Structure formats: C-alpha cells, structure tokens
Amino acid sequence: MLAQSTASEERKFLELKPFSDEMVVSMGPQHPSTHGVLRLELRLDGEIVREAIPHIGYLHRCFEKHAENLSYQQIVPFTDRMDYIAAMNQNWGFCLAVEELMSADPKFAGVPERAEYLRVLAGELNRIASHLLAFGTYGMDIGAFTPFLYAFRDREKILLLFEKLCGARLTYNYIRVGGVSRDLPPGFLDDVREFIDYFEPKIDEYNALLTNNKIFLERTVGVAIMDEAMAISYGATGPNLRGAGRKWDLRKDEPYSIYDRFDFDIPVGEEIPEAGAVLGDCWNRYKVRMDEMKESVKIIRQVLDGGLPDGPIVAAMKAIRPPAGEVFSRSEAPRGELGFYIVSDGSVKPVRLKAKSPCFCALSALQELSRGLMIADIIAIIGSIDIVMGEVDR
Amino acid sequence: MSNIYNGVYSVLLGMVITLRQLFKPSVTHQYPYENDFEINDNIREIPVGFRGQLHNRVEDCIVCKKCAQICPVDCIHIDARKPEKGGKMWESMNVVHLKDQTRIVGIIDGKPPKKIEPDMQFTIQHANPEGTTHPDIPAGATVKISGDKVDRIIDRKKVVLFMDQFDIDMTLCLFCGLCTEVCPTECLTMKDSLEGIEYSEFDRENLIYKFADPTLYK
Ligand code: SF4
Ligand code: SF4
Numbered sequence: 001m002l003a004q005s006t007a008s009e010e011r012k013f014l015e016l017k018p019f020s021d022e023m024v025v026s027m028g029p030q031h032p033s034t035h036g037v038l039r040l041e042l043r044l045d046g047e048i049v050r051e052a053i054p055h056i057g058y059l060h061r062c063f064e065k066h067a068e069n070l071s072y073q074q075i076v077p078f079t080d081r082m083d084y085i086a087a088m089n090q091n092w093g094f095c096l097a098v099e100e101l102m103s104a105d106p107k108f109a110g111v112p113e114r115a116e117y118l119r120v121l122a123g124e125l126n127r128i129a130s131h132l133l134a135f136g137t138y139g140m141d142i143g144a145f146t147p148f149l150y151a152f153r154d155r156e157k158i159l160l161l162f163e164k165l166c167g168a169r170l171t172y173n174y175i176r177v178g179g180v181s182r183d184l185p186p187g188f189l190d191d192v193r194e195f196i197d198y199f200e201p202k203i204d205e206y207n208a209l210l211t212n213n214k215i216f217l218e219r220t221v222g223v224a225i226m227d228e229a230m231a232i233s234y235g236a237t238g239p240n241l242r243g244a245g246r247k248w249d250l251r252k253d254e255p256y257s258i259y260d261r262f263d264f265d266i267p268v269g270e271e272i273p274e275a276g277a278v279l280g281d282c283w284n285r286y287k288v289r290m291d292e293m294k295e296s297v298k299i300i301r302q303v304l305d306g307g308l309p310d311g312p313i314v315a316a317m318k319a320i321r322p323p324a325g326e327v328f329s330r331s332e333a334p335r336g337e338l339g340f341y342i343v344s345d346g347s348v349k350p351v352r353l354k355a356k357s358p359c360f361c362a363l364s365a366l367q368e369l370s371r372g373l374m375i376a377d378i379i380a381i382i383g384s385i386d387i388v389m390g391e392v393d394r
Numbered sequence: 395m396s397n398i399y400n401g402v403y404s405v406l407l408g409m410v411i412t413l414r415q416l417f418k419p420s421v422t423h424q425y426p427y428e429n430d431f432e433i434n435d436n437i438r439e440i441p442v443g444f445r446g447q448l449h450n451r452v453e454d455c456i457v458c459k460k461c462a463q464i465c466p467v468d469c470i471h472i473d474a475r476k477p478e479k480g481g482k483m484w485e486s487m488n489v490v491h492l493k494d495q496t497r498i499v500g501i502i503d504g505k506p507p508k509k510i511e512p513d514m515q516f517t518i519q520h521a522n523p524e525g526t527t528h529p530d531i532p533a534g535a536t537v538k539i540s541g542d543k544v545d546r547i548i549d550r551k552k553v554v555l556f557m558d559q560f561d562i563d564m565t566l567c568l569f570c571g572l573c574t575e576v577c578p579t580e581c582l583t584m585k586d587s588l589e590g591i592e593y594s595e596f597d598r599e600n601l602i603y604k605f606a607d608p609t610l611y612k
Binding site: 070071073074075076077078080146153156163164166167168171173181182185205208209210212213214215 | 400401403404405407408411412421441442443444445464465466568569570571572575584586
C-alpha cells in the first residue's frame, strides 16, 4: 500500500520523461493566467511545448459526496461555489434537474410564470457578467491591461444589480427549487434598462479596443485550432463548440424554461480569410463570447419590454421531496452545457449527485491543443477556453 | 503596407478610447481610505436586504432550532432546556426597548400600541423577581415610563424553552441566508448596514457570535 502510494506520488511529479535536451517546467498552481489553481506540467524543447499535462484537484471540495448528506434546498448554496463567476446559472442548472425529478409528482404545480421570467433576467445578466470577466482576463493574459479595467467597471454594475436583487454579490443562492428566493426590489427593472442602454454601445467599444487590435489578432488568430470533430470528441460545449462553427445552443435546440418565447440568434465562429481567422481558433472562441453578450442584451430587452407577469415567485410545496427515480438534466451555462445527474429514493436528500462540468471537458482538450506551440500560446489557449477551476474540481 | 496601416490604426483606435476615458471621473476608490459609501458623487447605498452578518434579537427567539436544521454547514449551535418542574414559566412578555439602548423585560398594562407617542405612559411590571434586566430598575419592581423614552415594544411569545446557548460561527457561515428565511419569528436577520460588511477581527473567537442572554429568563 505504502509502496504504491509512493510510486504514484513520484509519478505525480515526474509524469514526463524529458529527452536529453528537453526540460520539464511546472507552471502554476499559483499562476495568474491559469484562472484559478491549475498546475500544468510542461515538457519543453526550448520554447516549444512538446507536452502539457494539466494537474487538477487543488480546489476539490467533495461537492458531490457532500451533497448526498444535504437536503435539496441546502445544496443550492453549494452550487454557487462551483462556477462562482456565473452562480445564477449554476443554481438554475441544479434546480432544473430537481424540478424535472419533481414533475413526476402530481402535487408539484411547476415553476410559476413570474419566476421563469426572473430566472431568465438573472441568468442572462449573469451570462454578461461572466463573459465580461472572460473578456477582461483574456486581454490581461495576452498583455493588454486596459480591457480588464473596462470589463470590471461594467461587471461591477451587474454585481450591484444582483446585490439589490438577492443581497449578495457573488454567491447568490437566488434560484431555488420551484422558483426564486425574492421578488424584484422597487425600481429594479428601470435600473436594468438603464444598464443595458449603457452597456450595449460598450460592446462595440470593447471590439475596437481588443477584438480588432492588431497585436491581439496576431496572438490569437489561427492559434490552437479546435475543430468541430475535436470539440465534439472532447465533449467541449458552449462558446468552445460554437467557435468551431457548430450552431448548438440548448436555449435554442432544446429550449428549457421560457427561452422559446424570445427571439435571439446564436453566434458562431466564422472564417475571415483576410485576417487569417479559421474556425475553432482562439480568436473565434473569444469572438463568440463577445457576440453572445449582444444576444443576452437582446433577451433582457425583450423581458423588459414584454413586462413580467404577476403571480407567485415560488411554487407552493410542503417539502422538496422528489419521487424516486433518476434524472439527467442540462442547461446552457455561460461556459457550456452544465449537466446534473441526480438519483433520488424519494427522501429529502439525493442518493447520488453528479455534476457534469463544461470546464472539465474543455480543459481536457488542452493537452492536444497545446502540442507543438509556444509557451506563450498556452496562456492564450487557457484564456480562450475560459475555464473556472472551481467548476473543474468541484 | 496594409499590415502596418492596420497595426497602427487599431492601436490608435484603442488609444482614442482610453484617452476619452481620461477625462471622465475615476471609478476606482482607494478603499479603506476612501470609503465607497461616503463619497458624494458616487454614493452607493447598501441595498435593503443585503446579506451581511447575522444578528439575533434573542428576546424574540423561540428556540425552535429551525435555523440550525436548515444551515448547510451547521454553524449555528443552539442549546436549550425545559423549565424545571414547578419553576415559573413565563407566558408572553413584552420587551421594552428604551432609546438609550437598554431594555426592560416585563409585562406592560394593556396591549402595546402600534405607534408610540411621546405623551404615552407605560406601566411595566418588571418580570424578573431575582435578577434585573435593566441597571437602574430593581428586580420585581413596577415602573412607569413615559413614551418619549421608549424606542419600541416587542411582544414576546410564550417561552417554552430556555435558551442556554445560541452561537453562530461566522467563520463557517456561507452567508446563504437560508436560516433567516425559515425563522418563524423573523428574529434572525442579516445586517444590511455598513457594520454588517466591515467586521474584520484579529481573534477568531470574536467571530463566534454568542447571542444567548440568561438575564432574559432567570
Ligand atoms: S447564513 Fe450562515 S448561519 Fe445562516 S444558514 Fe447560511 S450558512 Fe448557516
Ligand atoms: S429559527 Fe428563529 S426563532 Fe427559531 S431558533 Fe432560530 S432564531 Fe430562534
């Protein structure tokens, strides 16, 4: 037993056997461009990366095992801590799964209409906040500091909105099984409208600032191409898949909640021969996110224009006690398809819970993407697949 | 050639955008020297319902332990005991909060009014025969207090259990707010004021809040 563990310990640090003129470098876990605590073991030939192996687990908090001892309501605040950049969407993904389980119960009346609208509002605002962070930190990784400040300035406005809506800035615990936790505070919709009126022209400013910047283009265009087949084989979803040219978005293709009532497009990557952009390169993955912010603004505008229906904000129920059974449900989080697999035995706690994290799938493609590139390109890749380690490790 | 042009143009475009920002007021605050909440033209109020530190108005707490049950991280520790046999069990009581931050636990004559006017008079039977709940009022005494000294009066429900311990370990708390939602008497709240947000301490012990107050019962 002891010998075994020592062997694996050894392996952990010497997974790669360097050839004579190569060297092994450990990048991370405390590295600003790894977006959390990710350690990469690099086998380098000069500056060329022969192999990059990601070591994960530094943020592992046993979410899945822990959830087996908690009631469904108590699990919701823990989902906040998976992808803490987009906590609303994580809450929502989990609640969707539980509600799907509950729908077998005739006493469960379904999520009230008003709550669905509130969820869409919160979810899309959070998508913008998440993409803003991706945009800002990507710029900073590549060497442009200004976009980072701009993105945080505008993301702060969204956080202030959320602070009014649910009382927290990062871990919202807002979307609950059967509805949402609080109704709109007074004047909230006006604040949201003010924000999107302010924010919409800003996207063009960002594009001028970073997206079409020559230096940025040189760093990202044509780098680390993840084509459609590769993205699908790795299970990469969300902007990473759409950047490869596949028009796949659960909000459109398998509409959950009330997304079928809104009119929006799904941005996909595009080939631009004069700039050299090819489907599935870093630039396209990044560009999809910029375009998605516009679509989110469109959805929010439709929610505001259509007005919210009146009614309760949470379904009336005694206890969250889904009937026995199992469910896999997925939703479109900002970083891709977030899935939850829950086995219930009819009690107040799940027997087994498994989270399918989009970041984990995207990160697993890193090894293949980075082969033969420069060290500096690794930074560009990690930023462009936009991982959050809290969700990778759970 | 067009390559050079593109490069120069896109860099200049970025410069123009940042230059425009130069003439706008700064959005960064030098916290804590420049407090976000005090700067005039950028005032940010802490919104109502902000989830700050927890606070328990113990006189309203009925020790139902619902908050401790729902807490996902089990950071609320409640210990309660039944009154001894033959011991006095307090029926519903009034807690009179005075404007000078002290309070009297007792029973007032008649029903507490909705709104307290300065010219009202309250006769309070100080409920505690052995100890005292107010530094100036002896145990068991009956006092008259005029309305201008009274801040608010709270009706306390019938006491079924005596609270010995009510500790919240704020170092473990997730600030999820679930405990405040289930509390039937709404005595457990989260502070939505500046003191609910700024509370750094040097000693971990100070972050374990002890709310139990034995003077309320004995
Ligand atoms: S706010 Fe803190 S004390 Fe209350 S339930 Fe959540 S974790 Fe527990
Ligand atoms: S839920 Fe409220 S009344 Fe019940 S024990 Fe907790 S603080 Fe007291």
